[in-house]
Amino acid sequence: MAGIFQRTLRLRTALSNLSLHSTFSLTATARLSPVGLRSPFLPASSWQFGVCCRTLHTGADRPEPSLAAAPDRLPFSRITQEDLAFFRKILPGRAITDTDLLESSNVDWLKSVRGSSEVLLRPQTTEEVSQILKYCNSHNLAVTPQGGNTGLVGGSVPVYDEVILSTALMNNILTFDSISGILTCQAGCVLENLSLYLEERDYIMPLDLGAKGSCHIGGNVATNAGGLRLLRYGSLHGTVLGLEVVLADGQVLDCLATLRKDNTGYDLKQLFIGSEGTLGVITAVSVLCPRKPKSVNVVFLGCETFEQLLKTFQLCRGMLGEILSAYEFLDSECMQLLNMHLKLPNPISDCPFYVVIETSGSDPTHDGEKLHNFLEEAMTSSLVTDGTVATEDSKIKALWSMRERITEALTHDGFNYKYDISLPVERIYQLVTDMREHLGGRAKRVVGYGHVGDGNLHLNITSPAKDPALLAAIEPFIYEWTASCQGSISAEHGLGLKKRNYIYYSKPRQAVALMGNIKAMLDPKGILNPYKTLPDNLK
Numbered sequence: 001m002a003g004i005f006q007r008t009l010r011l012r013t014a015l016s017n018l019s020l021h022s023t024f025s026l027t028a029t030a031r032l033s034p035v036g037l038r039s040p041f042l043p044a045s046s047w048q049f050g051v052c053c054r055t056l057h058t059g060a061d062r063p064e065p066s067l068a069a070a071p072d073r074l075p076f077s078r079i080t081q082e083d084l085a086f087f088r089k090i091l092p093g094r095a096i097t098d099t100d101l102l103e104s105s106n107v108d109w110l111k112s113v114r115g116s117s118e119v120l121l122r123p124q125t126t127e128e129v130s131q132i133l134k135y136c137n138s139h140n141l142a143v144t145p146q147g148g149n150t151g152l153v154g155g156s157v158p159v160y161d162e163v164i165l166s167t168a169l170m171n172n173i174l175t176f177d178s179i180s181g182i183l184t185c186q187a188g189c190v191l192e193n194l195s196l197y198l199e200e201r202d203y204i205m206p207l208d209l210g211a212k213g214s215c216h217i218g219g220n221v222a223t224n225a226g227g228l229r230l231l232r233y234g235s236l237h238g239t240v241l242g243l244e245v246v247l248a249d250g251q252v253l254d255c256l257a258t259l260r261k262d263n264t265g266y267d268l269k270q271l272f273i274g275s276e277g278t279l280g281v282i283t284a285v286s287v288l289c290p291r292k293p294k295s296v297n298v299v300f301l302g303c304e305t306f307e308q309l310l311k312t313f314q315l316c317r318g319m320l321g322e323i324l325s326a327y328e329f330l331d332s333e334c335m336q337l338l339n340m341h342l343k344l345p346n347p348i349s350d351c352p353f354y355v356v357i358e359t360s361g362s363d364p365t366h367d368g369e370k371l372h373n374f375l376e377e378a379m380t381s382s383l384v385t386d387g388t389v390a391t392e393d394s395k396i397k398a399l400w401s402m403r404e405r406i407t408e409a410l411t412h413d414g415f416n417y418k419y420d421i422s423l424p425v426e427r428i429y430q431l432v433t434d435m436r437e438h439l440g441g442r443a444k445r446v447v448g449y450g451h452v453g454d455g456n457l458h459l460n461i462t463s464p465a466k467d468p469a470l471l472a473a474i475e476p477f478i479y480e481w482t483a484s485c486q487g488s489i490s491a492e493h494g495l496g497l498k499k500r501n502y503i504y505y506s507k508p509r510q511a512v513a514l515m516g517n518i519k520a521m522l523d524p525k526g527i528l529n530p531y532k533t534l535p536d537n538l539k
């Protein structure tokens, strides 16, 4: 009883602070990023292919199971001294062959996929990318495009000895139209740098994610990254206005429009958004950016049940309306990981579920009142049991880090099996509970967190070490469960190398076949990011 009283008191104090100081801090939304993370598990080639795959749509559509345990090496050429001499000539000092320097580009961020490329190319211009691809295409050399290498499905590293084409030196902002808020930049700009540039001009990026300190905008577009603001600003399919792409044969496709409206023929840029580097190399991007909100607030709440968490979502959509910019959740397992591995203390009392709510508006007084009314209603109707409100920058960042640093905390817990599932919002946590029950004591931990507002669950399972028997228990169970409620097996991370053979759980056979035709048309030799996105039975 006393506990409940104290908890209520804390939220009440926060509420009265809200009304007392209705002027909220203008928030620079710079957040902590997982740069510098060191993964404890072994850098082994850990990807696996399960038996493939069941289409969501009809039984008759079902493809034959793939027997492949690993992709067959496609018939690409091995790199020769002549090739290296060419690259060194066109990219003086920027064709890297030193094994130590190549190391961080050969292995993914999670240290779960490792290639053995012998050369890393660092072009600075679109023309250089074009020369590289023209050469590779005619010499049958496979290429892995690489941005910040923060992907989670093994899409940004070579599988064998593909040439790595990094966009790291293509990091110039080209134009910014401060009337319409349209930014045009090279593909290698780091997301956080773009955010800082825009904030100085009273704009923000429509996209924000935990890896923003290292990920590149080109990689974000190539993977159609979702992130924390999608609820408010929509996906990159809507906010990207134009792209410049170099095709496999070196042709430059200039679709770098900065128009809000353009109905002339097919919208080709959409093909490249989410294509994971398999159809072309994105070299420049134009993005429609929202105005920087004048008032940003973050609330961290605790709920007893997931049902209450969903009702709180419903309530805040109704009461906060257009100022709601994020509704994220984590469960108590995540909280334990944050406490244990990153020493981040729980800002409220222990609860089974936690919510991070962000509001972004234009009037601090108006937003403060709305938030106050919402919190009061959530409390009096017993939807939330505890909470705290951040009114200053450092506290806002600290609250966000409870959500943003879960991925980092997980890597300290052993081997991670990662799933990124789209589901009808009311089913989200049922998958976590069912998975726990299904696995019994076989996993070390099953955690659930993610973007409730977008119906996107991040389900992660940890084990002390890589465990094929555990993997066999997880898959295809998780994919069948997802398909049974018309979900998607990849909400925002893409398919990359790790998930590509499961595509049929979320796409009908005709759609996958059509994707194969598009790939064959744009990249007939298949040199661009081979073994990624499309299943190997399409080869």
Ligand SMILES: O=C(O)CC[C@@H](O)C(=O)O
Residues within 6 Å of the ligand: 152, 210, 227, 403, 404, 406, 407, 418, 419, 420, 450, 458, 459, 460
């Ligand atoms: O690590 C994950 O599974 C999720 C990463 C990222 O998409 C997030 O929302 O934090």
Ligand SMILES: [Zn+2]
Residues within 6 Å of the ligand: 226, 227, 450, 451, 458, 492
């Ligand atoms: Zn996410």
